[in-house]
Amino acid sequence: MAAPEPPALRRTLGTADAVTIGLGSMLGAGVFVALAPAAAAAGSALLVGLAVAAVVAYCNATSSGRLAVLYPQSGGTYVYGRERLGPFWGYLAGWSFVVGKTASCAAMALTVGVYAWPDHAHAVAVLAVVALTVVNTVGVQKSAWLTKVLVVIVLAVLAAVVVAIATSDGADAARLRLDDASALGVLQAAGLCFFAFAGYARIATLAEEVRDPTRTIPRAIRIALGIVLIVYAAVAIAVLAELGAAGMASATAPLADAVSAAGHPELTPVVRAGATLAALGSLLALILGVSRTALAMSRDRHLPPALAVVHPRFATPYRAELVVGAVVAVLAGVLDLRGAIGFSSFAVLVYYAIANASAFTLSAKLIPVLGFVGCVVLAFTLPVTSVLAGIAVVLAGSVAYAVRRV
Template sequence: MLGAGIFVALGPAASAAGSALLAGLILAAAVAYCNATSSARLAVLYPQSGGTYVYGRERLGPVWGYTAGWSFVVGKTASCAAMALTVGFYAWPEYAHVVAVAAVAALTAVNTVGVQKSAWLTRIIVAVVLAVLAAVVTVIVGSGGADVSQLAMHDVSVLGVLQAAGLMFFAFAGYARIATLGEEVRDPVTTIPRAIRIALGLTLVVYAAVATSVLAELGSAAMASATAPLAEAVAAAGHPGLTPIVKVGATVAALGSLLALILGVSRTVLAMARDRHLPAVLAVVHPRFATPYRAELAVGAIVAVLAAVLDLRGAIGFSSFAVLVYYAIANASALTLGAKAIPIAGLVGCLVLAFTLPVTSVAVGVAVVVLGAAAYAVRR
């Protein structure tokens, strides 16, 4: 979650909601909390690779499990491409697509040799990103130029806030990948729920601090038009020399997101291949590293192709829609466990945010989900 989302989602969210951006952030966090709670409860019962693919299958039936798995795989594959492109545009804009493909190849290789190596690399990346974000907030607050009056919400549009929440949700999504590693962690009954809640809480605190400071420095109009709002906020605060450091932070953050994304998608592909919803050849686990290396390589190859041809913002919108569908099924699955309030809130929240995203994202998302359902029906 502490990845490229905070570097790329603030601008589009400000464009949708203006000064009500922070309301969208809070709404996205509330929906994410419901999703995290439902996912944690389900992960305790089903500590297996696959996440909501497994939960939907076991609690609602095979077709819902398949729909969740399909939505996760296609949505997060698009998100992988978006993160890879973020690496390219920040690191070397003139050759963004080439850099994106190279990043996918490198991190796929890291993931195939085992989760422990990936976990250590992730710790380093998160430390760097936190340091950069802390520097951004400190510089803006210390400059004395931030105007808190720009945090006031004027002419609030409900649709704009909902769209901003859907776009900011892209930055929160990530906790489900903890659940997808159910077969590879020690004491999953205790570890998975605790990890999900701690990760979500820390991420919310960081994002709220960054979004508030950048909005106070730039204002909603400048923030909406900014291609790199954090870098522009630092420059506006009187420290343009820190702009390259922010760009390095964004690149490192995107690499961290991409690392975790490939890891999670490949585990869902593994679970679906075991059930023959995807080619069985992808269900093979490496005898030495105990990783689904064929699924890793297949996902890496597809993401590399997408990163070579896709548009960044289009990939973000489609990914948000598909992932919200995935979490809607997670909440529906949690409804069967007894407690109702949080799963109902999460289910309604996911559907509302999904269908208030930009029209193109909704249309493409619906088409892809229907295509997956048709493939399932034909196979059956």
């Protein structure tokens, strides 16, 4: 007798829901976390790095969108690599995604703690993970609704920040002139900014829960990426014009410092609240995406099969979500924020390199080649500690695969 089909997830998400989940994944990381270290790496040339990251992200989004149309299942590049390149490459993509995005979850949880209650950042981070894991477990529609509310609030806060700086007397366009940043610095800045753009992967990993995926997924990816690029560029230009590259790089909370320097200190608590909400929205969608990839890998027995269980009432992969939440909570209690960002960037760039290699097997070739080369270059120009840690984890995953196959 043939084995029964694994339980399917419900297709309840439309284009607006998918776009919102992508926005919630990207906005928190880029605006409040990645821009300051990017400025430290490249100075005002971080704007060039932002453009490079956007080009690579567009290539990856296009490749992912084409593949998602063919394979509208949970798992994203794990499924694409398996189907187009072979089981090992699918596994390696899934491994890189789960490991890298688990680190991203910890980084976002720590961002919540740093902005909401700096003296107890780790404890707040753990509580945030627990609360949002419960939200995801009881249903993806509730997750999409909550993310939509968070995204609207964060966009309103960022708009207020940009307007406050743009109308101040201290903003100086001369601070936007490119300095003497090296090519390596620009590429490092691009790699750090890419960490922020990578949230559109959440749209592809939700393919099994999206209505009309062949139409919805490519459209949602393009819309979400375009909105985020505009927001990032506006915020980066405004803060650079107010603080300059050195001030932005040294600031622990550059947006809050910028509005204060612009003569609006009353906006500082608003910015802190916005940062907390942005990180919560990003964390919400990140946990959602990691659990769906874990579901797909457990169905193929690359992870424990016990995780491939869909809740009979809520139609969610609740066991995968609970396990992911538990691991993230532990990491959020012990990890350093910037170290988590660098490691996550490397792993996620490996994931997208495999996505582009998978798309190369389709008819169009140019964009997958550009995306693949971009991912490899950005991955290996990240800080040395991030590269070494990333290589070690990828090798560990490869060894685990080989041992299991013996």
